Amino acid sequence: MVKLIDFWAPWCGPCKVMNPILDELEKELSGKIEIEKINVDENQARASEFGVMGIPTYVVLKDGKEVGRKVGVTSKDDLKKLLTA
Numbered sequence: 001m002v003k004l005i006d007f008w009a010p011w012c013g014p015c016k017v018m019n020p021i022l023d024e025l026e027k028e029l030s031g032k033i034e035i036e037k038i039n040v041d042e043n044q045a046r047a048s049e050f051g052v053m054g055i056p057t058y059v060v061l062k063d064g065k066e067v068g069r070k071v072g073v074t075s076k077d078d079l080k081k082l083l084t085a
Contacts, residue, residue, distance in 0.1 A: 002083055006037045007047055007057040014073045015056045021076045025083065033083055058082070 006022060008015035026035050040047040040055055050059055050066075060068035060082050068082040 002033045003061040004033055004035045004079075004083060005050070005059040005061065006035060007040050007050070007052045007055050007059070008037060009039060009041050009055055012055050017073055018056050021079065024076060025080060029080075029083060 004022075004025075006018075008018075022035060026033070038046050040052065050057070054071050056072065058070045058074070058079065059066055068085065070079060070082060
C-alpha cells in the first residue's frame with residue numbers, strides 16, 4: 001500500500017487550495033493509496049521527524065520507506081505520477 005502523508009496547517013492558504021485535489025486523488029486511487037493528514041501545529045514532532053520545512057509538504061511512502069516528496073502547490077497530475085511511480 002502506498003501512503004501519502006499531507007503535512008498542513010489550518011491557516012495555510014496553499015494547503016486549502018490542495019484539499020480538493022487530494023480528495024479527488026483519494027477517490028480515484030481508492031484501495032491503492034492511503035492519505036494521512038498531519039496538522040503541523042498539533043504535531044510538530046512528526047513534522048520534524050520527516051524534516052518538513054515548509055507546507056504543504058507531501059511525502060510518499062512505499063513499504064514504510066520514503067520514495068517521493070513534493071513541497072508547495074502542485075498539479076493533480078504531478079501528485080498522481082508521484083503516487084503511481
